[in-house]
Each structure stands twice: as C-alpha cells, then as structure tokens.
Amino acid sequence: MMANEPTLRDVLDHDPKPLRFGTSGVRAKVEELTDIEVYCLTRGTLEYFAETGKLACEPKRPEQVAIPLAGDLRPSTERLLKTTARAITDAGYGVDYCGLIPTPALTYYALQKGVASFIITGSHIPADRNGQKANRCDGEVLKSDEQGIVAAVEKLRSQEYSRPASASPFGPDGMFKEALVPPLPKVNPAAEECYRRRYQQVFAGESLKGWRVLFFQYSAVGRDLIPQILASTGADVQCAGRSDQFIPLDTEAISDSHLEMLRDLVTRQDHRMDVVLSTDGDSDRPLVVAVDGSELHFLPGDLLGALVADYLHADAVAVPISANPILEEFLERHGISILRTRIGSPYVIEAMHRLLDQGYRRVMAWEANGGFLLGSNISLGEHVIQALPTRDSVLPILCVLAAARERGLSVAEMLELFPPCYGRSDLIDEFPQELGKRIVGFFLPRDPEVKELRFESDGMVLLDSEGHEIKRCEWDSDIGREWKRKLDLLGQVFAVDNGFTRVSRINVLDGVRCYFANGEIAHIRPSGNAPQLRIYAFADMRDRAKEIAEMAVREPDGLLRRLASFVEAELGA
Numbered sequence: 188m189m190a191n192e193p194t195l196r197d198v199l200d201h202d203p204k205p206l207r208f209g210t211s212g213v214r215a216k217v218e219e220l221t222d223i224e225v226y227c228l229t230r231g232t233l234e235y236f237a238e239t240g241k242l243a244c245e246p247k248r249p250e251q252v253a254i255p256l257a258g259d260l261r262p263s264t265e266r267l268l269k270t271t272a273r274a275i276t277d278a279g280y281g282v283d284y285c286g287l288i289p290t291p292a293l294t295y296y297a298l299q300k301g302v303a304s305f306i307i308t309g310s311h312i313p314a315d316r317n318g319q320k321a322n323r324c325d326g327e328v329l330k331s332d333e334q335g336i337v338a339a340v341e342k343l344r345s346q347e348y349s350r351p352a353s354a355s356p357f358g359p360d361g362m363f364k365e366a367l368v369p370p371l372p373k374v375n376p377a378a379e380e381c382y383r384r385r386y387q388q389v390f391a392g393e394s395l396k397g398w399r400v401l402f403f404q405y406s407a408v409g410r411d412l413i414p415q416i417l418a419s420t421g422a423d424v425q426c427a428g429r430s431d432q433f434i435p436l437d438t439e440a441i442s443d444s445h446l447e448m449l450r451d452l453v454t455r456q457d458h459r460m461d462v463v464l465s466t467d468g469d470s471d472r473p474l475v476v477a478v479d480g481s482e483l484h485f486l487p488g489d490l491l492g493a494l495v496a497d498y499l500h501a502d503a504v505a506v507p508i509s510a511n512p513i514l515e516e517f518l519e520r521h522g523i524s525i526l527r528t529r530i531g532s533p534y535v536i537e538a539m540h541r542l543l544d545q546g547y548r549r550v551m552a553w554e555a556n557g558g559f560l561l562g563s564n565i566s567l568g569e570h571v572i573q574a575l576p577t578r579d580s581v582l583p584i585l586c587v588l589a590a591a592r593e594r595g596l597s598v599a600e601m602l603e604l605f606p607p608c609y610g611r612s613d614l615i616d617e618f619p620q621e622l623g624k625r626i627v628g629f630f631l632p633r634d635p636e637v638k639e640l641r642f643e644s645d646g647m648v649l650l651d652s653e654g655h656e657i658k659r660c661e662w663d664s665d666i667g668r669e670w671k672r673k674l675d676l677l678g679q680v681f682a683v684d685n686g687f688t689r690v691s692r693i694n695v696l697d698g699v700r701c702y703f704a705n706g707e708i709a710h711i712r713p714s715g716n717a718p719q720l721r722i723y724a725f726a727d728m729r730d731r732a733k734e735i736a737e738m739a740v741r742e743p744d745g746l747l748r749r750l751a752s753f754v755e756a757e758l759g760a
Contacts, residue, residue, distance in 0.1 A: 214318030221361030231340030396421030409470030488557025623713025
C-alpha cells in the first residue's frame with residue numbers, strides 16, 4: 188500500500204453497521220445488508236466452522252467441499268446469493284447452488300452430505316428486510332457458536348475495510364464494483380429432490396386420499412414443491428393466491444383479515460375444501476386452517492405440534508415458553524414429557540440434545556409458529572423418518588392430516604381434543620428494539636438464576652427455570668417492596684376496568700410472561716430479528732384472547748405503549 192493511499196473505509200459514503208444475530212440467524216434491513224457485510228459474514232462463518240471442525244463432518248480438503256446454498260423469493264435474495272457464493276469461492280470451497288427452495292429442504296440435503304450450508308431468507312418479515320442463516324455440518328448454528336462467529340467476522344471486516352480502495356472489490360457504497368458482480372452457478376436440483384423423497388417414501392400412494400386441500404401459494408418459496416408432495420399422497424390439491432410480489436406472512440399472527448381472505452379463496456373453488464394449507468416465506472413454518480362449512484378455524488402452531496408429537500409417539504419434547512399453557516395437560520395425558528425453553532430454534536435444539544442425553548429415544552420439538560423439529564430418527568409403520576433438527580413445515584402438515592384420518596375426525600374436530608384455552612398473537616411493527624429490551628430488563632430479577640416469581644399473600648417465592656424454589660421474600664423486604672411497585676405498575680396497565688385480575692406470577696425465561704389469577708396470560712417479548720414488540724395472549728374464551736391481543740397493540744395508546752411509557756418513566760426517575 189502506497190503512503191497516504193486511501194483505504195476503503197476512508198472513501199465510504201455511509202457508516203457501515205456490523206450484522207447481528209437475532210432469534211435464529213442474522214437479519215437486517217436490506218440497505219444494511221451491503222455486499223461487503225454479507226461477504227465478511229460468510230467468510231467469517233466459514234473460518235469459524237473450519238477452526239471448530241464443523242465445516243465437514245468427515246475430513247476433506249477444501250477443494251473437495253461444496254457448500255450448499257439456497258434462498259427464498261424476496262427481491263433482494265438474488266444479490267445476497269451472489270455475494271454469499273463469491274465469499275464461499277474466495278474461501279477456497281465449491282458452491283452447490285440449490286436454487287430457491289424451502290429452508291428445511293436445503294438443511295436436510297446439507298445434513299445428508301455432512302457439510303455446512305447457507306440459506307438467504309428473512310422468513311416472515313417484510314420485504315425491506317432479509318437475512319442469512321448458516322448451518323454447521325451437523326445442524327443449525329447454536330447460541331454457543333455465535334460469539335466465535337462474531338469474532339471471526341469482525342476480523343474479516345477489519346481486513347476488508349483496511350484494504351486500499353483501489354484494490355478492493357467493493358465500492359464506496361459497500362457493493363461489489365460493477366465489473367466484479369459475481370454470477371450464480373447453475374441450479375443443482377438434488378436438494379429439492381432429496382426433500383421430496385424424504386416424505387414421498389413415507390406418505391406416498393393413497394395415504395391421504397380423500398382430503399381436499401386448498402394450498403395458498405402467494406410468495407412462499409415452497410409454493411410448488413409442497414403441493415407436489417401433497418398430491419403424491421393421494422390428496423386432491425388445488426392451488427390459489429399466487430403472487431409475483433413478496434408478501435410477508437407470519438404464521439404466528441393470523442388475523443381475521445387473513446382468514447377472510449382465505450375464506451374468499453375457498454368459496455371460489457368448484458367443490459368443497461377440507462383444509463387450507465400454506466407456509467411462511469421460507470416454508471419452514473406451516474399454516475393449517477380447517478374448513479368447517481362456511482367457517483374457517485386457524486390451527487395454532489403450538490397445538491398443531493402437540494397433535495404431531497402424539498401421532499409420532501414422542502416420549503419427550505421441547506417447547507418454547509411462549510406456547511399454549513395447556514400443552515402440559517395434553518402431553519401428560521399422552522405420556523409425553525415436556526421441557527420449556529427460550530424462544531428460537533437454537534434453544535429448542537439445545538433442549539432436544541439435553542433430552543437425548545437423558546435417555547429419551549423419540550425426541551422432537553416445535554415452536555409456537557408451528558415449525559417442527561425432529562431430534563431423532565422416528566419409525567412410522569414400515570418406514571423411518573430421519574432426524575431433521577430444524578424448523579420444518581411439511582412433516583406437521585402431513586402428520587396432522589394422517590392423524591385426523593386415523594381418528595376419523597375433521598381437522599376442525601382435532602381442535603376439540605384440547606381443553607379450552609385459546610391463544611392469540613399480535614405485534615407492533617417498527618417498535619424500537621432497545622425500548623423492547625428495556626421493558627424486559629425492568630422486570631428481570633436481580634439474581635439471574637431466578638426465572639419465575641410467584642406472588643402470595645405474605646410475600647413472594649423465587650424459582651429457577653425448572654420450577655425449583657430458590658428463596659422466599661416477605662413483602663416488607665427490599666425485594667418485596669421493589670416488586671410491589673412493579674406489580675402496581677402492571678396493575679395500571681392490565682387494569683380491572685379491562686377485565687384483568689391480579690398478576691399471580693411472572694416468568695422471565697424469555698420476555699415477560701404475566702399469569703393472572705383467573706388463568707389468563709399476557710406474554711410480552713421484543714423480536715430478536717426485527718423492530719417489533721409482540722404479545723402472546725391466552726384465555727379460556729377465543730374472543731377474550733383476541734380482545735387482549737387487540738388491546739395490547741392498539742395505536743397509539745394500547746397496553747404495550749402504556750407499559751413502555753410507564754417503564755421509561757420509572758427508569759428515568
């Protein structure tokens with residue numbers, strides 16, 4: 188480098204922001220996902236994998252390793268795929284480009300090959316955001332990997348931004364210089380075919396003959412593949428609602444307007460439908476909506492997962508704290524042990540590992556969004572479904588239809604197998620992430636081992652994540668007085684005038700989960716991937732759960748906004 192020659196950092200026309208991990212993978216606004224940042228993220232992740240032995244599960248020379256790569260249908264995905272492919276090539280590996288396919292299809296294929304992989308997707312979040320999710324050769328990146336990846340990425344960032352601007356492949360905008368924009372390799376269809384075979388060998392033939400399915404295609408990346416898999420089982424599949432524009436769909440927050448739109452699609456069909464099916468954007472979360480005459484009933488992902496676990500004869504499952512509280516009762520009745528975890532696939536995967544270490548043999552997990560994870564090989568009839576420890580949409584869809592057929596029930600009637608407890612999720616978009624973190628932080632106990640607080644007439648009981656008592660405190664103690672003030676604040680937000688009773692306990696395993704004396708629940712949690720604040724509401728009546736969620740996200744003066752204002756005032760006092 189010649190003296191005084193400017194570096195790339197010297198000529199930048201923006202202030203670069205390092206990419207950060209969220210609940211699962213790395214996501215950001217598209218303008219923050221510059222080529223150089225995605226390039227460094229990819230190279231750093233690969234270096235970490237190589238150093239930790241997670242690049243390939245069997246020893247191979249770099250030139251023998253081809254890294255599977257795929258993406259979803261977002262408009263920004265193609266550019267990010269090209270950048271990721273260039274980074275893989277520059278690191279000395281081959282690129283096995285699998286095209287635009289579901290995240291679980293890419294992951295399953297890579298696991299079969301025993302190599303690391305990358306998927307470009309923002310899942311269900313709006314089109315102005317996207318992300319990259321990496322997998323180790325043996326499964327998803329875990330929380331314990333993130334610190335090492337971040338350190339390796341930061342080292343690459345320092346090197347790339349310090350290069351002479353004239354020698355850098357990136358321009359002042361952080362994008363590849365025009366002549367250096369890399370092409371994508373030819374699509375290898377092997378990953379899609381591998382995923383198709385996974386299910387066709389178990390459910391093929393006429394196992395689901397008689398089901399009339401409407402598949403809502405919109406802009407889900409699995410909109411062609413999944414209907415093909417369903418049709419191979421004998422189901423009568425009709426497709427509708429295909430869109431050339433990317434549409435975000437969160438399977439955890441299905442509103443009345445979503446159901447009305449789907450009802451309209453159903454009424455346009457030539458014959459009756461039994462069920463409406465779809466997925467989120469990268470097709471790792473299912474959407475199951477039962478058709479009961481003129482009525483549509485959304486099957487929440489947490490209840491869907493329980494039906495699937497029962498059908499697959501699970502002996503132990505891992506489920507995030509945000510899932511419906513009636514799962515314990517349902518699963519215990521079916522002889523299935525349950526372990527509650529923090530929200531996000533890395534946490535439920537770690538929990539599945541713990542269950543396997545404890546000697547359980549048929550281990551699985553799911554999230555409140557319906558994404559189903561298989562932690563062990565499962566025999567089903569004459570076939571074996573191999574483990575797939577990542578969110579998947581196809582297995583729960585096929586299993587719930589098979590389970591309903593086995594019981595002689597409609598999908599709507601499957602909901603009647605659960606005690607009455609209805610959940611409703613909603614969110615405020617563009618809610619500052621830091622403010623969401625401050626709300627949660629305000630309610631965190633001083634002792635990090637304490638994950639639940641139970642409030643009694645003479646004081647409070649502090650419990651760990653497994654429900655074991657740590658200590659008791661009287662109300663006139665320092666901790667008791669502190670929490671009486673916080674309970675008074677919650678009482679002003681969740682007021683009697685709005686139908687709430689007193690808060691009887693709070694769980695802070697992930698977010699702030701308030702249990703009320705009448706059995707209702709309001710769980711508040713900021714998104715780990717986007718500027719959003721979410722509410723999970725539960726009540727013994729569907730309309731009440733809906734009412735709580737609507738009151739929470741109402742603008743500009745809903746319960747969540749009021750809570751934020753009170754917390755800010757307390758912290759500023």
